[in-house]
Amino acid sequence: MLNNLVLVLNCGSSSLKFSILDPKNSKKYLFGLVDRLYLSNSYIIWFENKIKKKILIGDYISHIKSLKFIIKIIINNKNNLISKIKYIGHRVVHGGEKFIKPIIINDIVIKEIKKNSIFAPLHNPINLLGIDAAIKYFPKLRKNNVAVFDTSFYHNIPEFAYLYAIPYKFYKKYRIRRYGAHGISHYYISKRTSKILNIKLNNLNVITCHLGGGSSISAIRNGICVDTSMGLTPLEGLVMGTRSGDIDPSIIFFMHNILGKDINEIQKILINQSGILGLTNGITSDFRDIEKTYYSNIESYRAVNVFCYRLSKYISAYTSTLNGKLDAIIFTGGIGENSALVRELTLSKLKLIGVEINNILNYQKHSQDYFFINKNNTIPILVISTDEELVIAKETKKLFL
Structure with a gap:
């Protein structure tokens, strides 16, 4: 009923x-x-x-x-x-x-x-x-x-992880700090992984990668997020569809002082014209388009490689936040769930930390909402379909009980 x-x-x-x-x-x-x-x-x-x-x-x-x-x-x-x-x-x-x-x-x-x-x-x-x-x-x-x-x-991210190394008064007065994004998805994935691996959430240490038009990565220790790639805004971190992700802040000064661009134009470039779109010289911001031509088009090859390199660096860095125990690496989001190429190129760079991908499993078609792509007896690598809508619905109904 x-x-x-x-x-x-x-x-x-x-x-x-x-x-x-x-x-x-x-x-x-x-x-x-x-x-x-x-x-x-x-x-x-x-x-x-x-x-x-x-x-x-x-x-x-x-x-x-x-x-x-x-x-x-x-x-x-x-x-x-x-x-x-x-x-x-x-x-x-x-x-x-x-x-x-x-x-x-x-x-x-x-x-x-x-x-x-x-x-x-x-x-x-x-x-x-x-x-x-x-x-x-x-x-x-x-x-x-x-x-x-x-x-x-x-x-609950600790202060040393959310503060920027700028004068502290900017945090106290204006609340300039790391806030993160995609939290609903990372929360769902952490709970789903807990059930799949049969590890209690408060004992679970994972790295979750939400990859799509916007992309982010989170380190979750004992079920609580301790660091994430997006910052004050969703511009920081990984390469995204039209967003640059991490850059040297001096690039902004260069664009303004040397190239004569005003701050509004620079903001538009970094938010709307960069990322995959920028790396492909404005051809596309859709990852599905460039993946098809990865081996035949220099713009696609460049964009995919930059994307995967940045992601692999974040994953390896976030292992240092987990107190020596990594239970799994998880991929989700439109790219994370559907791009075997991204998973292969990213994970192949992480052998030093014990990550071993099984590319037969990686490239197979899977009908279930999660599957493993790691080699036997290595760190679990999971691909899980996220469900932000279910989390939103449950949290919504809870307020009226």
Whole structure:
């Protein structure tokens, strides 16, 4: 019997996921995603009672148009479901230091999310689009919207890991520090790994790699995150679709002082024109495109190699945070789950720390939601399908119990 279902809207920088599910039994009655936002051949793929549907919705489709299509065309036509939706959960990337747990959305919360957009300019404004759409199209559920924050997972990171080596007053007065992102996914993956390996969460030491249009890596010791690659904003860390990840800050000074670029132009370059897009000379920001031509195209070859090299450095560095015990390395996200090439190129650089990939397993097609790709009797390497929507739904419902 359908009852008290949760609609989840997960508005990411390059995709938009949606789901209607029962958090009590984890059953999904409807779920899907909009892919290739702001690219050619944008499409929606969704499942209704395990029946797959797909529709091309045009080129360079925006989040606003996608949300309207999902709610008005897909969801509102499901009369058996629409009346059962009692709550709406939203992924919000940046909660700052104020929001360290999920919260029911009201005008004050919306104002704070907007305020924190300075720390997540590619994400919080998009997250707010989902909130605005939910309020507009489901006015009766206005008080049943919940924000679940990516940054919440990182609030226990030790001071020595979240502070930057700049004058301490900038943290005390302006809260400039490492906050992280993708926390909902890293949290789910850590709990899922605990069950798969049969290791209690409070004894689990893992390195989780969420790789997609945005990419991040986290070190989790005894079930608690102790470090993560994204920083004050989701710009720091790994190479991403359009974001540079780590750079020498002096590059900004060079662009300004020598090249004459103003700060707004530099911000646009680092957030919207760098990463995979920049390394391919503006050809694409979609990893699926460059993976196909890795061996035949110099731009693709360059971009993939930089991406994997940066990732391998982070993995090896994060082993130092785990007190001598590494239970597993996990890959998730669109790239992490689907790119055997990335996993091979990255893990082949980590033999010194005892990592051995089994490429037969790595390149095999797998139907289950997780699989191992390590050689026997070596450090477990897992590929796990993440489920941010399930976490969001459970956390949303919990606030109304």
